[in-house]
Amino acid sequence: MLRIENLHVRAGNRDILRGVNLSIDIGQVHAIMGPNGSGKSTLARVLAGHPEYAVTGGTVAYRGQDLLAMDPEMRAREGVFMAFQYPVEIPGVNNAYFLKSALNALRKHRGEEELDAMDFMTLVRDRMKWLDMDETLLNRAVNEGFSGGEKKRNEIFQMAVLEPALAILDETDSGLDIDALRIVARGVNAMRGPDRAILLVTHYQRLLNYIVPDVVHVLTDGRIVRSGGKELALELEEKGYVWLEQAV
Amino acid sequence: MSTSTQVVQDLARREYKYGFITDVEQDIVPRGLSEDVVRLISQKKNEPAWLLDWRLKAYRIWRTMKEPTWANIKYGPIDYQNMIYYAAPKRRPSLESLDEVDPEIRRTFDKLGIPLEEQKLLSGVAVDAVFDSVSVATTFKAKLYELGIIFCSFSDAVQNHPELVRKYLGTVVPYSDNFFASLNSAVFSDGSFAYIPKGVRCPMELSTYFRINARETGQFERTLIIAEDGASVSYLEGCTAPMRDENQLHAAVVELIALDDATIKYSTVQNWYPGDAEGRGGIYNFVTKRGKCLGVNSKITWTQVETGSAITWKYPGCILQGDHSVGEFYSVATTNNWQQADTGTKMIHLGRHTKSTIVSKGISAGHGQNTYRGLVKIAKDAGGARNYSQCDSLLIGDQCGAHTFPYLDIKSSTARVEHEASTSRIGEDQIFYCRQRGLSTEDAINVIVSGFCKEVFRQLPMEFAVEAQKLLSITLEGSVG
Numbered sequence: 001m002l003r004i005e006n007l008h009v010r011a012g013n014r015d016i017l018r019g020v021n022l023s024i025d026i027g028q029v030h031a032i033m034g035p036n037g038s039g040k041s042t043l044a045r046v047l048a049g050h051p052e053y054a055v056t057g058g059t060v061a062y063r064g065q066d067l068l069a070m071d072p073e074m075r076a077r078e079g080v081f082m083a084f085q086y087p088v089e090i091p092g093v094n095n096a097y098f099l100k101s102a103l104n105a106l107r108k109h110r111g112e113e114e115l116d117a118m119d120f121m122t123l124v125r126d127r128m129k130w131l132d133m134d135e136t137l138l139n140r141a142v143n144e145g146f147s148g149g150e151k152k153r154n155e156i157f158q159m160a161v162l163e164p165a166l167a168i169l170d171e172t173d174s175g176l177d178i179d180a181l182r183i184v185a186r187g188v189n190a191m192r193g194p195d196r197a198i199l200l201v202t203h204y205q206r207l208l209n210y211i212v213p214d215v216v217h218v219l220t221d222g223r224i225v226r227s228g229g230k231e232l233a234l235e236l237e238e239k240g241y242v243w244l245e246q247a248v
Numbered sequence: 249m250s251t252s253t254q255v256v257q258d259l260a261r262r263e264y265k266y267g268f269i270t271d272v273e274q275d276i277v278p279r280g281l282s283e284d285v286v287r288l289i290s291q292k293k294n295e296p297a298w299l300l301d302w303r304l305k306a307y308r309i310w311r312t313m314k315e316p317t318w319a320n321i322k323y324g325p326i327d328y329q330n331m332i333y334y335a336a337p338k339r340r341p342s343l344e345s346l347d348e349v350d351p352e353i354r355r356t357f358d359k360l361g362i363p364l365e366e367q368k369l370l371s372g373v374a375v376d377a378v379f380d381s382v383s384v385a386t387t388f389k390a391k392l393y394e395l396g397i398i399f400c401s402f403s404d405a406v407q408n409h410p411e412l413v414r415k416y417l418g419t420v421v422p423y424s425d426n427f428f429a430s431l432n433s434a435v436f437s438d439g440s441f442a443y444i445p446k447g448v449r450c451p452m453e454l455s456t457y458f459r460i461n462a463r464e465t466g467q468f469e470r471t472l473i474i475a476e477d478g479a480s481v482s483y484l485e486g487c488t489a490p491m492r493d494e495n496q497l498h499a500a501v502v503e504l505i506a507l508d509d510a511t512i513k514y515s516t517v518q519n520w521y522p523g524d525a526e527g528r529g530g531i532y533n534f535v536t537k538r539g540k541c542l543g544v545n546s547k548i549t550w551t552q553v554e555t556g557s558a559i560t561w562k563y564p565g566c567i568l569q570g571d572h573s574v575g576e577f578y579s580v581a582t583t584n585n586w587q588q589a590d591t592g593t594k595m596i597h598l599g600r601h602t603k604s605t606i607v608s609k610g611i612s613a614g615h616g617q618n619t620y621r622g623l624v625k626i627a628k629d630a631g632g633a634r635n636y637s638q639c640d641s642l643l644i645g646d647q648c649g650a651h652t653f654p655y656l657d658i659k660s661s662t663a664r665v666e667h668e669a670s671t672s673r674i675g676e677d678q679i680f681y682c683r684q685r686g687l688s689t690e691d692a693i694n695v696i697v698s699g700f701c702k703e704v705f706r707q708l709p710m711e712f713a714v715e716a717q718k719l720l721s722i723t724l725e726g727s728v729g
Contacts, residue, residue, distance in 0.1 A: 048684050051676060076686040088681040092699030101695065102685035109686070141699065158685065 001026040001063055001197050002047075002166060008057035009039075009046050016042045018222035019058070024197045024215075026165075031200040031208055033233060034219035035241040040201045041085055043219070044170040047199075048082040049075050062166065076102075077109035079165030083155035083172050090142040095154070096124065098142045099161055106162060127160040131187045148175040156187040167191065168199045173207040185210030205237035218244055276465070277334040283307060286434050289334050293403050293437070296410060299417075306423035306433030313427045319590040320619040320651055321559050323532065326497060332465040333435045376401060376440045376456040388452065398443040399454050402470055405441035412443055416474055420503035420540045420567070428499040428561075429536040432468045436501065439469035444479035444510075453709055455484040466497040473503070475510035477543065482513040482709060495523075495558060500535045508543030508570065513551070515708050516564075517716050520556035527586030527615075530558025537564035538594075541573030541602075549576040550593065551707040553716040558587060563621065565594030568602035568630075575604040578704040582720060583616025583648070592622035592653075597633040597663070606637040609701050611720075612648035619651040628659040635664070641671040642700050644693070694721040 002024040009017035016039045024030050034040045046053050047060065049072035060067040067075060090098065104114040115123070128135060131153050143151050152172055159167055169188070173181055188211050192198065200211060208216070208230065216232040217224045218241070225244055226232065236244070277288050286307050290300040315326070376386040376399065392399050398409060405413050423433035440456040458469060475481055498520060504512050514537075523530025533556075539548035550564040566575025577593035595604035610618040618641065626633045641650030650671055658665060674696055682692030698705070698717050705713045 050680055072680060072683040073686055073688055076684050082684055084681065084684075088675070088677050090678055090681070090696055090699055092702040093695055098682075098685075098695065101687060101691070102682075105686035105688075105691070162685070 002067075002199075003061045004058070005060075006058040007043075007046070007060060008055070009042060010054045010056050011042065011052060015056075016053075016222055017046070020219070020222070020224055022217065022224060024166075024199060026197050027194045028214045029192060029198045029200065029211065030215045030217065031202060031213040031233065032217045032219050032224075033202055033205070033236060036203065038219045038241075039222045040203075040219050041170050044082060044085075044168045044199070044201045047075075047168055048072060048080065073105070077106050080168070081159050081162055081164030081166070082168040082170060083152070083159055085170040085172075085174065087143045087146075087151040087155055089144045089146075091144050093142050094138075095140055095142050096120075096138040099124070099158055102158070103162060124161060127157060130160055130190050131157050132183050133157055149177065149180040152176055153180065153184060153187075156184050160187055160191060163191075163196075165195070166197050166199070168201070170201045171203060172200070173202055173204060181207065182210060205233045208233045220244060275336045276332050279332050280329040281307075281331070281333060281435065285333055289435055289437060292334065292336075293406070295406055298414060299406060302418065302423060303434050306430050307435075309424050310427065310430035310434055313430060315427050319561055319621070320617065320653075321561065321588045321590050323495070323559055323588075326495075326532065328431075331497060333468070334437050335465045336437070376454075377459070392450070392452075395448055395451070396445040397448060397450055398441065400441055402436075402439040402441045402472065405443075405472070409441075409443070412474065413441070413472065416472060416503070416505055418503075420505060420538045421501050421536050426536060428534040429501050432470060432499045432501045432536070435466075436468045436470040439471045439500070440473075440485075441471070442473045442481060442483065444473075444475045444481045446476040447478040448476075449479070450481040453482050453484055455486070457486050466499065468498075469500045471500070471502040472505075473512060473514070474505045475507065475512050475546075477508040478510060479507075480511040480513075482515070484515045484517070484709060486517045486519065495530055495532050497532045497534070498557075500537075502535070502537040502564075504537075504539030504548055506539065506541050506543060506546035506548050506570075506573075509545045510543060511547045511549075512539060513549045513707075514539070514564070515551040516553065517708075518552065518554045518556050518560070521558075522556045522587050523558040523585065525585050525614075527558070530587070531556065532559045533557035533561065534559075535562040537562060538567065539565070539575070540567045541570050541575060541599075543573070544570040544599070545572045546570050547574040547576070549578070549707065551578045551704065552580070552591075553701075553704070553708070553720070554579070554581040554589060554591060555720055557589075560587075560589040560591050562591050563594055563623075565596065565623075566604065567596045567598065568604065568633075569598045570602075571599040572601045572603075573599055574602070576707075577604075577606045577608070577622075578707045579608045580611070580701045580704045580716075580720070581609070581618055581620075582611045582613070583618045584613040586615050588617045588619075590619040590621055592620045594623040595625070595635060597624075597626040597630040597635070597660075600630060601632040602630055603633070604635045606635070606639075607703050608637075608639045609704055610639070610641045610650050611644070611697060611700070612641065612650050613644040615647050617649045617651070619653065621653045621655075623655040623657065624665060625657040626660050626663040626665070630660050631662045633660060633663045635666070637665075637667045639667075639669045640700070641669075642697065643671065643673045690721075697721070 004020055004022040007017050007020040032040050055068055100120050107114055212230055216228055218226045277285055286303050290303055386400050421429050423430055442454050444450050473483060506512050520531035520533055541548055548566050554560050568575050575595050581589045581591050583589050593606055606622055608620045610620055612618040620639045624635045639652050643650055652669055654667055656665060678696055679689060679692045682695060705716060708716055
């Protein structure tokens with residue numbers, strides 16, 4: 001469903017991705033690991049269409065379409081979701097209202113009727129249970145004054161409501177304590193299924209104890225230097241990234 | 249240029265949808281201002297001698313005054329002798345029947361979404377419609393009168409309730425108050441009048457809709473609202489004007505009087521023509537609004553959403569004279585393209601344990617310049633007075649400006665005054681976050697801005713809050729430069 005070929009990306013005057021190749025089939029969970037500054041988050045953000053980056057080469061096909069030619073909102077409406085590493089605060093905007101607007105934007109794009117408040121709340125309450133979320137979070141402003149853990153949980157909650165075809169989780173585990181990590185993993189696992197692909201971007205193997213990936217890739221210095229099964233993550237944990245960097 | 253910037257710029261070029269002109273035969277007085285013109289206006293309105301006298305005093309003092317220059321706004325000289333001070337549709341409707349409104353004018357208000365037939369109106373709102381210099385219709389008058397509430401045009405009040413007008417006119421904004429208020433006092437033509445008797449809670453929203461239509465004409469309306477002991481009323485005004493290349497002057501005066509335990513809530517949604525994207529045309533909006541909390545425990549709340557006008561200069565204030573009286577000011581002021589706003593409030597604490605709250609939200613986009621100017625004055629005898637002020641500015645793009653001038657004049661040692669201020673910019677990150685969730689850039693900006701204004705919109709009556717939010721999104725379109 002996602003095919004990235006020889007992707008080159010630049011931010012400012014620095015080349016960050018230098019020829020990334022990656023294919024993800026529907027139903028799969030892939031993890032991208034790598035040291036700080038390797039370009040993992042850049043890859044996630046480029047797939048979501050962040051305006052800060054310039055794609056200088058390569059192609060990304062998503063369900064047969066040229067993903068890079070699409071506006072960020074069009075990617076979202078076509079089913080691409082990114083859980084942000086640093087979720088943005090939008091003061092004064094009700095969290096539930098925001099999510100309802102987002103959901104209805106997607107539904108409208110798919111030619112479906114907009115959900116009314118009642119149906120929306122039914123859906124939302126169900127998804128909140130997955131994530132042990134406090135219902136008061138719904139009535140607070142989007143991410144405003146949320147703790148780090150609450151913000152991450154809110155991202156996964158949004159994902160659970162929006163039901164994307166391709167979910168990209170950008171370092172969702174960073175800043176989570178072990179209990180929060182378990183809850184977030186439970187939410188993600190509940191989302192696993194034959195009609196969805198998930199791309200986990202993470203620095204640590206820890207997350208992968210809870211969300212077991214089908215494929216693990218190691219990104220170093222803007223390129224994928226090794227791909228393998230879930231064992232690769234354990235090997236990395238033991239030997240560190242230096243092991244691979246030396247191998248390159 | 250990022251795509252979001254492009255989208256925003258395209259949005260900005262959207263047209264002002266109230267810019268049409270109504271073709272109706274006008275009764276106008278000769279251009280320019282003189283004692284004769286003042287007399288002529290008074291005569292046309294069949295006014296009593298005391299009122300003409302009051303106008304003339306205002307005119308004479310105005311001639312000695314200079315246009316104020318302290319505001320943070322720039323505009324070319326206004327030629328007061330090249331302006332028309334009175335324009336009225338020729339067919340003056342009878343005051344008794346809405347059916348006699350000129351069909352052309354009725355159509356105008358229909359187009360503006362203000363049908364003048366009572367059965368078509370929101371049942372909870374009574375409307376006084378002011379077209380150029382005169383009130384053309386007031387709905388639900390009879391129904392309100394059953395409760396002893398007087399809601400009519402200012403001219404009608406002068407004819408039918410002269411004792412009330414005479415008792416209160418100029419007691420909050422004297423004819424010598426300031427350049428624009430004095431000008432208004434000399435030539436004001438119409439406006440709304442509301443009187444809520446003792447102990448009555450007005451069962452519906454009172455509303456005045458001001459429409460400027462005539463060319464090269466100033467609009468000088470005057471509104472007077474009196475709430476007797478224990479009375480309460482919520483009042484809303486809306487304004488639009490045609491698109492014209494020349495600037496037009498609007499200099500209004502509003503006076504509110506709240507007696508013991510009375511409550512007045514005054515809301516404004518101001519959408520005068522703001523001029524085009526190059527800054528041509530637009531209304532110069534120089535307005536003096538003031539309320540007096542005369543009685544103990546009285547309360548006056550000003551809520552304003554200022555999206556229109558080339559220039560906005562207004563400081564709706566409260567004189568908190570009665571002990572335990574409360575003044576509130578909630579404001580959203582938006583400037584886009586070349587609009588300029590210098591607006592804020594004055595809270596004058598005279599009584600003991602008086603309280604005031606100021607929440608001001610300024611939004612600047614394009615080349616817009618937005619200034620908050622507010623005075624909190626606490627007199628020596630106003631023991632236990634409290635004020636809370638919050639001024640937030642939001643910038644969209646990098647060619648606009650936000651300015652804040654808070655003035656504090658505190659004479660009482662037991663006063664408590666708090667002031668918070670912030671300035672922020674709509675971040676690309678916020679917009680991207682919204683877009684990643686499927687919202688267009690336009691919707692993203694609307695969502696962010698409405699969140700920013702929430703505390704103020706919450707103060708507006710429900711229907712108008714929705715309207716205000718829509719208006720804001722239209723005004724802001726095309727804003728990142």
